[in-house]
Amino acid sequence: MEEKVLRFWKERRIFEKSVGQHQGSERRFILYEGPPTANGNPGLHHVLARVFKDLFPRYKTMQGFYAPRKAGWDCHGLPVELEVEKELGLSSKTQIEEYGIEAFNARCRKSVFRYLKEWEALTDRIGYWLDMEHPYITLDRDYIESCWWIIKNLWEKGLIYQGHRVTPHCPRCVTSLSSHEVALGYREDAEDPSIYVLFRLRSYLQYEGDERTREGLKKLGWNRQKARWDASRPSLLVWTTTPWTLTANMASAIAPEQTYVLVEAPGPEAVVERLILAKPRLDAVLGTSVRVIAEIPGKELTGLYYEPPYPLTEVKDYRIVPADFVVMDEGTGIVHIAPAYGADDFELGQSFGLPVTHTVNLDGTLKQSEKPWAGRFVKDADPLIMEDLKERGLLLKAGRITHTYPFCWRCNAPLLYYAKKTWYIRTTAMKDKLLEGNQEINWVPGYIKEGRFGDWLRNNVDWALSRERYWGTPLPIWVCQGCGHYEAVGGLEELKEKAHREKMEESGYSLEDALKDPHRPFIDRVLLKCPECQNPMRRVPEVIDCWFDSGAMPLAQVHYPFKNAELIDKDLYFPADYICEAVDQTRGWFYTLHALSTLLFQRPCFKNVICLGLILDAKGEKMSKARGNVVDPWSVIKAYGADALRWYMLTACPPGNVRRFDQEQVKEVMRQPFMTLWNTYSFFVTYANIDRFDLRTPAPPLTSELDRWIISELNGLTAQVTQNLDSYDPVEAGREIEKFIESLSNWYVRRSRRRFWKGENDQDKRSAYHTLYNCLVTLAKLMAPFAPFVAEELYQNLVRTQDPTAPESIHLTSFPVADHSLIDRKLGEAVQLAQLHSSQGRAARAKAGIKVRQPLRRAIIEAEDIEWPLLERLVTDIKEELNVKEVVVVQSIPLEGWASDPSIVVIITEGGPRTAVEVELTPELLKEGRAREIVHRLQSMRKAAGFDIADHIATYYQAEGELEKVLREFAPYIQQETLSRELLAWPPAPGAYQETHRIDGEEIVLAVKKL
């Protein structure tokens, strides 16, 4: 069915028509498609996001909004490079450069769309309507040009700078990462060494510092007269989880306001050591059995000299310095400082004039050719360094620690904090604006606003923009070889104007190549002429963060400002009304969109955003290839259809929750609501065909209470769904629709059955047909954004077959609008009450073990303050539903007494009204029960014999005793219910369908024959 609908949409170009019919409308609804990378197969989590992205534009389109939806593909960056490296068997940047940047990037370009067909097929199959014929592609020349324009704009505002700082650095990819990329790769269970190391104080002192320091020295046992230590030399006790950084130690930091202690403790070689550490850390680190010799205020330690484990030629004196980041909840209160490998270390180093010396290469291997760990990767060098410290008696304790540590989000290498020059966007300059803009955004779930996203903005750091890589938008900054002047280029025309053509010709470089493809290496060959000194300028080697590309999509997708300027300047395609991705994008795409739009226009870039929770497997485990629990979306769609999967994803749990994906629940959706809806629809079609019901006959006024009720419910539902979708709450909308389907099938249709069965086409019957038809068509429209396939099928069969002038697809119709004048809340409540008492009454029967077919004398219900007409309605419903002769309404059913009487069963709900039924059976009631039982058996036999619902039959029976009496007494009733023109106490006529039954211990032979 769904595939037929897909073909129909495609042949008739329904998507294009649905967007096109509102083109030019003042009411616009803009969705920004967060661009996926098409170099991997799309998975279930992509389906989740795409289903949510699809829902709202469909809804808004039906409401008359113009809602264009442009597809996009993210093409640049490490993910692509990494794939190609694997393919080519390259493992380092040197190897890539030997292979050639031009050839490497050509491979990257090719690999980008490897899974494009799979993406398009899946997008199509799940019914995500998106303009995939005109996508934006981040590697396009026009797209890159817009990115350059943005960079130039920020450059002119002074928001781009090159900083020498410690940045998160991936040693495998050999590039900086931005803080939002780092945020993607934290692991909570990273295991590292945890070691306590001795830094011995110097044994001679040329300088004893000021009064304060001399005071501290005295307490530590320095004998100034003899110029030596009175007892053994004290050591600073230092804790680290990165032993390799000890090779670059340049200072040790303490908290000046804290108290430190000098203690005697057993050292590494069983000799007693004198150790210095913060007093609050003493118990945790050394236990309670050590002897405290002295207490020293932190500030008296500052300025003391010590010997680092690995002295560097660049540093003469190693000193204790004060710092405000030394904490007392871990370590020893003494922090070893390696300015090259920590952000705090770097800052502190700068303020004390320490050099930044690297003992580690950019690829994470150690320099220090004289050491055994030379050339080893830092983490592999750790054990060797610990071994060395141990041999020298400097390692007090060594263990392992499990803590949170960042890893490269693409290649999984542990990140290093590494001091180097990197280009930054000064987002911190706009921090207040970023926070202000966030106030205008509607986050779903709401707690993201001040939580995850707000926190991220409050702790904003400048955006590390540059990547020392190959496949990306080149950073359009040139530097003069003569005078060091910098120029940013904001477009290809500007590039042409500024190019140093003579110099380029001399070198045999082509400007045309770069204009055609502004990627590396072509752009690297473009030289500019320095406006200051006329010397040639070269481009800096970096490319930019691919997250910049995706954050630039609002402008770059329309090639702003080179084309379509009015779309942005007049707010026609900016900001977005709605975006939706997984919650990890709060620090990724959501952030880069927000940051760029704030820096450029001082305003946010999207109004509403849904952050989707992660998808786990049914047991709550992460899906991974290794576990073998990855669910292939195709298999789910094949088994249950796209609509069932969509419905499940949209309504199973609030969008932000972590969800456990359970195929069984998708199967359940097939049953309920879809099968229930389908059965109701089939019921209508079957009877409408039998009666040749003509829709064009005018609908009679709603005289039936039942019709008035379901129409009231329908309008209430319409209002509810509209309100839920307007507040981006598809879960609630979906649940309301499910409830309505249940009411329609299990109350309205069931209780209207007789109206459809009866012979003549009177007004009441016509009213029932019109009402049910109205419900089904409206329901289909309400469901269309959720379950576009089923909705289309219903619409085509119910509407288009009747009225060829109707819009050719349900998705071209208008979303229903609630008529509040038709909503009767009191009636709704009365029916709800009837439903409640019916279900409680049925439970009471079940408890007494009496079938519903057995009539009972009386039901007693609790009800108060109901108006008479509603009460009448209530009583009629309950009488029929519970198959009782009488319903008695009382103010209250006493629990005591009644419950102990075995002829009465009371059922109580949690705080709600109570229902009771009398279960005592009189001979009359028993007879009637048997009559109903016989009708029931005959109905089943009609079905088994393959008769049509409307077929008239002859019924034959052979029975004795009680059953025979019942058949005679209730003959008219049995005939009417089973459409039996004849009810004969004869042996079956030839060709009749025959069965033998036992009812209440008596045997009866029944037979039916079509007339």
Ligand SMILES: [Zn+2]
């Ligand atoms: Zn990496």
Ligand SMILES: [Zn+2]
């Ligand atoms: Zn110059």
